[in-house]
Amino acid sequence: MIRFEGVEKSFGAARALDGLDLVVPEGAFAVLLGGSGAGKSTALRLVNRLIEPDAGRVLLRGRDVAAEAAPALRRRIGYVIQGIGLFPHWSVARNIGAVPRLLGWDDRRIAARVEELLALLRLDPAEYRDRMPAELSGGQAQRVGVARALAADPDILLMDEPFGALDAVTRQALQAELRHLHAATGKTILMVSHDVEEALALATRIAVMAEGRLLQEGSPRELLDSPADPRVRDLMDGGALGMRRLSLVPAASLARPDGAAPEGLPRIPAGATARDALEAMLAARADAALLEDATGVPAGVVALADLLRA
Structure with a gap:
């Protein structure tokens, strides 16, 4: 579904990505995992052309993303960020329907999609569709942000540290909802995280990055049992290897x-x-x-x- 081929990106003298080669299979829940400065968010933002590579290519379904106009590309890709970014003066329903409205859907189809997504994310449509963002808790607002990203039924959902600003209890609840959503929809999800526990709880594939390079990619079990790099071993172990294996x-x-x-x-x-x-x-x-x-x-x-x- 997503392929990075020899991707390089620098910001001034700082090299953010250094020849990234990575494949995200269709239907995978893939997590880009690593510390600050690893290049995770840079890689993610290349997929929907929020930034452009200096060298190499990013492909969706085998086609270079540079071959499509950026606005049209972004309307086909769901995008969820940590800050949520809901329009504060729009109702929940209007926020969720923003992209379908840009795509020319009629009001009846948009309303039906809003109801469907609120129900999928376990927010009662009758209770929440007319609320304003200021009337939502952090967890509820993040759910609405996910619903908005899914509104036009994209093949791909990009998520950049989506739960980082939430408390631990809310974060765990939303992680459970995200597992449910992935199982229910089968969409390809690419998520950035620095949290090993979160990656193990959610991912079917994990790509460990450091200093703009890919250290290892594989299933959670492969990375726990057969780390190919000392930095991967240290990251995945963390003094809690037995507990982390139980999470699988x-x-x-x-x-x-x-x-x-x-x-x-x-x-x-x-x-x-x-x-x-x-x-x-x-x-x-x-x-x-x-x-x-x-x-x-x-x-x-x-x-x-x-x-x-x-």
Whole structure:
């Protein structure tokens, strides 16, 4: 879906990208991971031509992005930033419908799309469509920002540190929503992050960058188990390698039929990881957690002993 071929970019004397070669497969949730100055955001902004490369090419579906007018290109690509950037004097519905309106959709089609996206992102349309951005919490506003990026049904969603300004609880909730959204839509997502935990929680592919270069690209499991560079090993380990491996294990794979589950067990949602289960047990001082299905019905028990074996 996205290909970087020998991409170079400098800002004055500072080299931001130094021969970046990277492929993002269609339908992947790819995360550009690294510290400050790694070149992550520069690479992301080349995709929708917010900046231009000094050398090399960026291709979408095999076509050089430079071959298309930048405004038309951007209308085909969803873009979510940390600052959200909602128009403050427009309602939620009008914000979400901004790009479809530019594309000439009629009012009925726009209204239907707004309803669909609010429901997908678990914001009641009747309650939120007419609200103003100032009436939203940070997490709600970020959801609306994601909905706006998806409004014209783009193939690609670009996300630049979208949850960096949110508190930990809200960030985890939105990460869960984003996993749900990716599973529901199958869209190709390319996201910038400096947070290893976030990358492991979301990505199907991770590209670790440093000083404008790609150090290693692969699945989360490949990077945890077989780091190809000492900097990748240090980043992925962080003194918590066992816990990070648990974040790749679905809690459902360890769950047993609930039978006569004791009362008062902490509950974990469908899609939770083994790490989520362990954290819930620690918080509740319990030796097991109750796994729910997508409707909130108990689906099994995850035991601490099974987590330790995992």
